[in-house]
Amino acid sequence: MLRQISRNPILVSLAFVLVIVGRTDVNSVTNWNAPLVWEGTFDPVVIDAIYKRMDPRIAVVVFAVGKYTRFVKGFLESAEKYFFVDFRVTYYIFTDNEKDIPKIELGKNRTISLVTVPSANRWQDVVLGRMKWATITIDKKFTRDRFPYERRPESKAYIPADEGDYYYTAAVWGGYLEEMYKLVKYCYTQSEEDAKNNIEAVWQEESHLNRYLLYNKPTKVLSSEYLWSDYDPVPEDIKVVRISQLVKNYAEVRPNGGQ
Incomplete structure (x- = not known):
């Protein structure tokens, strides 16, 4: 889910036409x-030309x-090859161990800014902390009745059984700064309200994200090409895997053993 489409109505119309054919x-x-x-629904040359005229400053927030610091090198190297090449990009890396962040040669007008955050004893606290400190959706393929939404009415992330559009993961998302601030603030305050009531949403900040996007529709939705798990075979409708979720041993990399 990227909200980087221009607010200029002429550019919006052009980008929309490019997508629907x-x-x-x-x-x-x-x-x-x-x-x-999806791949094949837009002309990347034309899209790049539109945004290069706008000359946006792009912030990538990474936790x-x-x-998880072991994955930073591969992430940055691949981003330098494929992510908004020739645009102004700043990688904001939130970490509890700055010395483990590798030195990577970056392209022109691309920088790294390190932000120190506290360590956590549970991986659930790490993902909830993303909404507290600041954050980088895509729909996954489920039928609505199988979406892993928060179904308990006691939680602020509750979505009724007959509602829902897509399931958005909290792995890759973005947009204009002011819109992202609203989203992050909402997810953080709602998760804090849950904590006061001694409940934790089934998928932590991702559950609150899905409730927010259900009632605040995104202006662009990324297909499964923009986050596909290396655990799963690639289906025929995915022509290009643009962001790959690495195979990893969660019991080993997560602070509380993945539980």
């Missing part, structure tokens, strides 16, 4: 008329806490 084997638009982005 090109493929018939997948849905390329949501039921609220937002583009659903590398505990043993």
